[in-house]
Amino acid sequence: MVFFQDAEKYDDGNMNCYKMHDIIHDLARYVSGEEFMIVEHDLLPFGLVQTCHSCSVGEVGSFTVPEALYEAEQLRTLLLVGVEGLKDIPFKLFSSFKYLRVLDLNSCGLASLDKSL
């Protein structure tokens, strides 16, 4: 009840899905500083991206990855959460982030992946 609300359970009682309480989310955002971020097109803070290790692009209804994000060379985790309707995966994603370990394209609405992947 503290951290998550509206959690769903599997039939066997194990947890399936959690949501963070919004105030706890504020705290997480506060303590994470510049290392973990939610990135939005207009609000990408200048100079911060260098230190960013993990981020989600969370703007509803956008169709592109923000150009400035490519400067975050240290990026390890990238979740494209709000980028609905991305037509192709920009090749730059792979050429820019040498240390990328996780790329989540689940909610992009892509029909197929390029054969080279």
Add this chain to the structure above:
Amino acid sequence: MLLITNIMQEKLALSPLEWKFMEERKIVQQLLSCEATQEGYPTVIPKTSIGGIGKTSRARLAYNDERVTQHFDVKIWVFVSEIFYAKMITKTVTESATKKICKKEMDALQSKLWGLLHRKRYLIVLDDAWSKDHIEWGKLRPLLRGGLAGSTLIITSRSKKVAMMMDSPIFPYHLKGLDEDDCCALFRQRAFRRGEEEQDPNLLPIGKQIARKFGGLPLAAKTLGSLTRFEREDREWLLVENSELWSLNVNHGGILPSLMLSYYHLPIHLKHCFAFCSIFPKAYEIKEKLIHLWMAEGFLQEGSNHQKILAMSTSRICCGWFSFKMQKNMMMAT
């Protein structure tokens, strides 16, 4: 005299928890008795409080009340948060009412919404609104016309100004926190397993002192209760009680000292795990893949029984933060 008797009787008939939520009873009554308003607009009920008081939980009580469910033809709950566009609200309202993904064009959305609300008595809750954008609120207003008399819109917000964005003539309900005793009871419920209070008689007095610092916030009581549940040494509890963080009320970007304190008490790798969660948007549905993301980031120590570490980490974080407990080595909801 008669009045006093009535109140006493009513008080006796209610459980303590229900008594706490008298304000919600008032709101339920108000929801059931809303009359026609001008030009077919819904009645707007603004509710405000600082974060952690339980705005959402209390609004949920009224929303889920059986009489309320019977009274309204359509009930819709929307978690709003910081990003506020009339179009997005329209889309969310329409989707949660139809349980289908809707088209993105505003015209299509508008006519769909009109169809849903027209000649219906509806209840819409806009939960946790932040925006003071007059233009977007202004766009939303005409979309909510057309319902039957008695249709109601509840807006919850930390800000009085935001709650008043729909020009409601009703003054915002400002929700108050719990009193000290209730806060302490809530804390004890989390901090002690059954029978533990007697085993560690020194801890309770310290716990009572800690509970005085919660400022009536149930969230603070629950979080710190879950944190101290792992500590059985007087010394650890005294550290919490005497922490300097309690006096840093204004700093930390408006973060509650009690929550900050809980964060500082996490072991370092769990601090990383927790901070990592900030990459999810608010109200994002976090699924099991979170553990895999932690692994990819290298937050979980390697070299020993991985399964055990996973269970320990998640359960520790869960108890302190996610409010879960470990049972048979698996995560279970409390």
